[in-house]
Amino acid sequence: MTNKELIKKYNDPKNFINRDLSWVEFNRRVLEEALNPELPLLEKIKFISIFHSNLDEFYMIRISGLKEQVAANVLELSIDGLTPVEQLRKTEQKIKPMLDQAMDLWKNHIVPKLLDHGVEICSYSNLTGDEKQLLTDYFKKEIFPILTPLAFDPGRPFPYISNLSLNFAILVKKPNGENHFARLKIPNTLPRFLQIDKILNPNKKNQNNGNFSEKYVWIGDLIKDNLALLFPGMEVIEAHGFRLTRDTDIELQEDEADDLLRVIEENIRQRRFGAVVRLEVVSQMPEFMLDTLMENLEVKREDIHVIDGPLGLSDLIQLYDIPLHQLKSKPFYPVLPKSFEDETDIFSIIRQKDILLHHPYESFSPVIEFIKQASNDPDVLAIKQTLYRVGSNSPILKYLIEAAERGKQVAVLVELKARFDEENNIFWARELEKVGVHVVYGLVGLKTHAKMTLVVRKESDGVHKYVHLSTGNYNLTTAKIYTDIGLFTSDEDISSDVTEIFNYLTGYSKQTEFRKLIVAPINMREKFLSLILKEIENVKAGGKGKLIFKMNSLVDPLLISALYEASQNGVEIDLIVRGICCLIPGVQGLSENIRVRSIVGRFLEHSRLFYFFNNGEENIYLSSADFMQRNLDRRVEIAFPINDPSLKTELFKNVLRSGLKDNIKARILKPDLSYELLKMNGDENRKFDSQEWLMHHAVKTHSKAINNKI
Numbered sequence: 001m002t003n004k005e006l007i008k009k010y011n012d013p014k015n016f017i018n019r020d021l022s023w024v025e026f027n028r029r030v031l032e033e034a035l036n037p038e039l040p041l042l043e044k045i046k047f048i049s050i051f052h053s054n055l056d057e058f059y060m061i062r063i064s065g066l067k068e069q070v071a072a073n074v075l076e077l078s079i080d081g082l083t084p085v086e087q088l089r090k091t092e093q094k095i096k097p098m099l100d101q102a103m104d105l106w107k108n109h110i111v112p113k114l115l116d117h118g119v120e121i122c123s124y125s126n127l128t129g130d131e132k133q134l135l136t137d138y139f140k141k142e143i144f145p146i147l148t149p150l151a152f153d154p155g156r157p158f159p160y161i162s163n164l165s166l167n168f169a170i171l172v173k174k175p176n177g178e179n180h181f182a183r184l185k186i187p188n189t190l191p192r193f194l195q196i197d198k199i200l201n202p203n204k205k206n207q208n209n210g211n212f213s214e215k216y217v218w219i220g221d222l223i224k225d226n227l228a229l230l231f232p233g234m235e236v237i238e239a240h241g242f243r244l245t246r247d248t249d250i251e252l253q254e255d256e257a258d259d260l261l262r263v264i265e266e267n268i269r270q271r272r273f274g275a276v277v278r279l280e281v282v283s284q285m286p287e288f289m290l291d292t293l294m295e296n297l298e299v300k301r302e303d304i305h306v307i308d309g310p311l312g313l314s315d316l317i318q319l320y321d322i323p324l325h326q327l328k329s330k331p332f333y334p335v336l337p338k339s340f341e342d343e344t345d346i347f348s349i350i351r352q353k354d355i356l357l358h359h360p361y362e363s364f365s366p367v368i369e370f371i372k373q374a375s376n377d378p379d380v381l382a383i384k385q386t387l388y389r390v391g392s393n394s395p396i397l398k399y400l401i402e403a404a405e406r407g408k409q410v411a412v413l414v415e416l417k418a419r420f421d422e423e424n425n426i427f428w429a430r431e432l433e434k435v436g437v438h439v440v441y442g443l444v445g446l447k448t449h450a451k452m453t454l455v456v457r458k459e460s461d462g463v464h465k466y467v468h469l470s471t472g473n474y475n476l477t478t479a480k481i482y483t484d485i486g487l488f489t490s491d492e493d494i495s496s497d498v499t500e501i502f503n504y505l506t507g508y509s510k511q512t513e514f515r516k517l518i519v520a521p522i523n524m525r526e527k528f529l530s531l532i533l534k535e536i537e538n539v540k541a542g543g544k545g546k547l548i549f550k551m552n553s554l555v556d557p558l559l560i561s562a563l564y565e566a567s568q569n570g571v572e573i574d575l576i577v578r579g580i581c582c583l584i585p586g587v588q589g590l591s592e593n594i595r596v597r598s599i600v601g602r603f604l605e606h607s608r609l610f611y612f613f614n615n616g617e618e619n620i621y622l623s624s625a626d627f628m629q630r631n632l633d634r635r636v637e638i639a640f641p642i643n644d645p646s647l648k649t650e651l652f653k654n655v656l657r658s659g660l661k662d663n664i665k666a667r668i669l670k671p672d673l674s675y676e677l678l679k680m681n682g683d684e685n686r687k688f689d690s691q692e693w694l695m696h697h698a699v700k701t702h703s704k705a706i707n708n709k710i
Helices: 003-010 019-035 041-071 084-116 129-146 196-200 219-225 260-271 287-297 313-321 338-342 346-352 365-376 395-405 422-434 492-506 524-540 557-568 629-633 645-661 690-709
Strands: 119-122 149-152 166-173 179-186 193-195 214-218 235-246 276-282 304-307 355-359 380-387 409-414 438-440 451-459 462-470 482-489 518-520 546-551 572-577 594-599 608-612 619-623 635-641 666-669 675-677
Touching (some): 019 084, 041 313, 129 219, 179 219, 193 219, 196 214, 214 219, 365 395, 365 482, 380 395, 409 422, 409 492, 422 438, 438 492, 451 492, 462 492, 518 524, 518 629, 546 645, 557 572, 572 645, 594 645, 619 645, 629 635
Parallel strands (some): 276 304, 409 438
Antiparallel strands (some): 149 179, 193 214, 235 276, 451 462, 518 635, 546 608, 594 666, 608 619, 619 635, 666 675
16 A cells, blocks of 8 residues: 555544644643652652643744744644644643642642641741741842843833743832833742741751751742832832743744854744743733733733742742652662673673663663763774753763864764754854864754764774664763663664764765664655554464554654554554554554553653564664654654564563553553543552563662672
8 A cells, every 4th residue: 555545545634633632631641640649749749840841842832833823824724624723722721721720739739738748838928027027138138139120111111021931010109199010020040939947047957857847938929028129119009920931933944044053043042032822820910910911912812821829830840859758759770780880891892792771770871981981992983973952061072072182083963953952052062163073063954863872993803883872862861760772782784874874964975775774854754664564464464463662752644544554454553652642542443453552650751662573573673753744754863673682572571561561650542532540440469550660670680680690
């Protein structure tokens, strides 16, 4: 069946879930973790923060895009047959009740429970007179000097309001009786919460000895109570909080750019002035003040979220650092695989066999050590690496710089278009260029999302190449909280493919065929499509067909159509899709052989793993890519095969099978498009949390290896 025939056969809106509505359901699963009665209290706070942070980015990128389509009178329907206006309406209908639910959880559950553990989130009005006076003294000394009230009157235009900033809309009265509007921004350099004891008794040490006690006050409450100091000689009539979200997805005209770095820098500056897509206001704000904001920010009533409580709950993450460890999940420390403990020469280890690292269950330190040894080793001739989200203070960047200073050939592709990491990546690109690193910014029209490192080393029997490939970024921070899988190999075919991909990225290449790697946008969709269709052929020939895919998002219409076709031909399909899923499972005559589950737990599921039964000769690929048009058409991505039979077994048993057994953190996608937790029927022995099991398995395997050595 041709691609056109596949699309035509399944091109019906009823066969697909809307992408943005599916994402909203993913964020609902994040909120459900905060609502989980078995989750420790500070973990609940973390998930409330993540829920709101996710929502901020959703409005900045996806909702802003829909609103641009509406403004441009775009009538093109989404994959499920909705107009942009209908998508906006449906997403808002789903989001607003979730916001109410999150606020109710915060006010009526978390705040009282914190108090039970000695942590009081104080209402400013409930502070004693002495406490208020001492806080006012602190305000005058530490906060007052950095605040800047901005007036709005015929002589002064409405002030610029920055994205996601917390502000007060203030009404003041002059001595002559005239009322005027002013705006005050709460600087984001200030914490959302002030710990009162630290201010009142800076030398006091709060021992967690069973009598733990801390009092916090919202910094906005302290500022609001002292607004009169900012408007001397005037009367502050009222002040109310607001927060806005801007469109940050500015289009890049790459094909017209002669200096991509300069264009990206300009893009970052423009992002500050993106259109307002959401205005959050406190419920007490009067209509006249709301009208002033609406008129000057150019927003409509449907763009407004009225919040009955504090704004910007993404900032609750500050409370996660409260030193009450019994209110957090038990800490987990990644293990170092035995092979890296037994042998210090990392090149010798990789020469012996392919090695998988499953983060965060296994340590990220061998990846850093790989770059470090390559930098220090006089026999290493060249290092090439792609960097997407590298993070700040990265040891990897430090070792790349040292390698260049030692005269090695170092080439780094720094993806300047990695959204919200652009400034950090620009900084590192310049630092690398200063020491002579060959820095490439990527290809026009494409983001480089592939995760690759190539080390070329001169040895006694000639030049050898060592490779690290991964599903996740070279980022020490996310390696502790994202589940990703990396491969060390010296396989000649893979290393040759990686070499040619780097030539494609840094020079001119029309390479369209590779030995073992699958590469987007060159051949990834077609290769995965052919592997899916091969399962159909195997079933038709009397064999068995089975697919197990683990990914973050499933959106691409052609690959979804191929999965529908496979289902109708008897191929058994299990999908573990953390986030967006546009495929509808379990529909008779369409997808009755497809099951979809999403796992939202302690760690962010981020690895992509694709299993093809292939008549018993299993193929397993790991990838940086999801099944989305942006990954397959507009990004440089790789999928790499796992060839070692023992590593295939490890991935199948430990990653895929544990994910399919999960009945604690897994939610099943139903044909009615809702997600449902599995019902346990009271059997405690059947409880299985895949992430908990993988943590236990990593420690157990490591201990067993150590004991065998002894």
